[in-house]
Amino acid sequence: MGDVSGPPRTLGDLALEVRSKNAGPFWMTLEAFMPDEETYRIADSLITPELISELYHVPPASLQIFRIPDLHVVKVSFPRPVVQGSLHDRDMHGGQHHVPLANTALRRLSGAWPVASAYIDPMATFSAADIPDMPGQTVIVTGANSGIGRAAAHALAAAGAHVVLAVRDPRKGRTAAGAMPGVTEVRQLDLASLDSVRAFASGWQGEISLLINNAGVMVPPLTRTADGFELQFGTNHLGHFALTNLLLPLVTGRVVTVSSTGHRAGRIDFSDLNWQRKPYRAWRAYGQSKLANLLFTSELQRRLTAAGSSVLATAAHPGYAATNLQFHSQRRSLDLISHAGNRLFAQDENAGALPTLYAAVADIPGNSFAGPGGFLQQRGAPTLVGRSAAAQDADVARRLWEVSEELTSVRFPLQATTGP
């Protein structure tokens, strides 16, 4: 499988073999056979529950990851996402499902990681050390009590900013804040409740340098927010939509919204945004909410520009390396299955937070979308990345904005100076 014609770009290029197979009718199993110790360490770092979850649309709690250094093998098992032999099963033996794993780009390993030096980009240009000093600046990070939100908050606090952790559970927020340097503050915010969003915003005074819309839920069973919205659309998009517009008059720097490569699977279904008529599909709904994050960013930037504001709206995605999303298994029995391999989470979070930090402080234009590495680079620092055609549709962005205003009763607060 090794590609001898050029430098290795994917896990499959490095591996002796990446294979997949059924393990009985109800399980699928993947293995990466690496040729030596050094490449094994790379596979070991790369293959995280988050990566597999995103590649295969399975909840991390259902995964089992086995790391076998003696054989230079990383093995992953999870319940088959499509029942073997069912109408929609297109891979009866599960034998072609190794491809997404094999095609995973090595660039997802950021330069900050203690992995084999031969595969680290010496040209890495952005790390947490590149964040400028931010004394006296206030930063709000939603969902900052775990995952990449916590890592981003930590890095900004270390740069001297006054970091506000806007979290649903203040107890967890305080635990997270306790481990951070500098000045931090914890405030309660439940994005699944517009009352909570309004209460958070009305209690606010003073300038905000950075608002980081990071909190998110991923593939829960069908759930409704306090206001009756589908949980992912309501939390990931509408909650942040309302929060941003309520705080916008106080924002002086940037609004960074965390999206996902999952936006590519999304479509905005204006006829049924909240999954009231069609059967609920958790991944589709997640894709819709993450696409909405990008459309929100582009329309926000358009409106800011039209209003003559210098505030920038940018977006980021953490890549496959890390997410901080709260997963909800749809099957009780899945929750009982333990999963291994947590020991690399800390590095995952730090690496996954880099695109967010890049979108927050790097010298980039409005409506930029940051993600890990460049498309043709093997690896490296966060950079600007592409987005789906659907995410670039200005008409849909405008319409989504108007519908979101109606649904939340929160409007864009600035006056246009150069026309609509």
Next chain:
Amino acid sequence: MPDQRCQPESVGILVPSGMLGAGFSPDTITRGIGLGADVIAVDGGSTDSGPHYLGAGVAKTTERAVRRDLRLLLAAANRARIPLVVGSCGTSGTDSGVDWVAGIVDAVRAQDGLGLTVAKIFSEQRADRLIAELERGRIHALPPSDPLDAATLARCEHIVAMMGHEPIEEALRAGADVVLAGRATDTAVSAAFALMRGMPPGPAWHAAKIIECGGQCTSNPVSGGVFARIDHTGFTVEPLDPAAACTPASVAAHMLYETVNPHTMREPGGTIMVAGARYTAVDQRTVRVEGSRFEPASQYTIKLEGAAVTGYETVSFTGIRDQQILASIDVWAEFFTKTLTERVETVLELPAGSWGADLRLYGYNAILGELEHRPATPQEVGVMLLVSAQDQRTATAISKLANPLLLHLPLPTMTYLPSFAFATSPAHIDRGPAYEFVLNHAVDVGSPTEMFRLEMAEMTEPHHG
């Protein structure tokens, strides 16, 4: 209990191939017998090819291939006076599968004049008896499945129970030369004789797992057979193809193959634990394994497999080469589904949701579907439409409504009708009933043999013909 009177120092097991009917070179058998095989073991089954074989109770292999393999194996077993054990007969191990293989064995025996005693072990289960077990709380779900209900059992066309080594051992002790087992764990087929001869369970079960797929544990997976010798402290394994080799890595890696967990594997009576196993090269092509353990379970459990009808299917196939369509193939696919749904609703008066369809764009994203990252515009696409309905007539009717769309459906923006490339006439094929695996549950039993029925024919005199 091990037979203390004739407990040997070791037991040699010849596995000619990963599956009965897959074929192997006659030299494989000669070499295995030459290495002192005490038993020939071969698996006749698999769930890997999907639920059809259990649902329909038919074999995946063709009779001529099975007969060819059996002729060589029966002759070798007869000559060397060693038993032959076949597990999961007829692919799924249904009663019809056991009888099918037994019929072939009988024909070969008669033709070749072999005086072998044949035992049949049936493992098919009746739903009503299992419902009684369910009501007694003796059936529990295995991950990732949900608890079982009676309706699911009642839906099954066939249900088989996976035997451990005990029913096979019972047949061997009763004097069988040939054991044709219904559904059995892949490992029990190879482990049974060694356990009967008093070999320790750790090495016996671990060896059985390593050799169950034949050449998979060697440097050349298509090389065919393997030979394992189990003794009181471990086992050795080597390929029967002189050009292939077993290496510590190839043997250790086979514990990963088709397993959820590479360190442990549950059998009816306990768990194989291999985390502490050590693999060393004896020579260039033989590996010794020591340190495997078998931990008996407090409760003996028998796993069930069952297949139920999901509907009746018709498959249609056409090809698209036109770049204009291919550049918007997602749009075309969506338009197709919408148009077909409307046609079925108006013409057949069947609401969406009362039937199912899967439109697969081979060459674009058919295999991985939503997991496909960013498919490029393909050069050509094979369009497969799989329709499922509650009866064959309806599935066929829906497919006939789809036929003109598979031939002519334009993009919504086009002002003329394209014509696509049907591969065959007619463009559809009725598939009959389609099945799904619905059981992933285990029964707590008092005795390892209670769910299985042993049948042994009286020994017949060879008649030469």
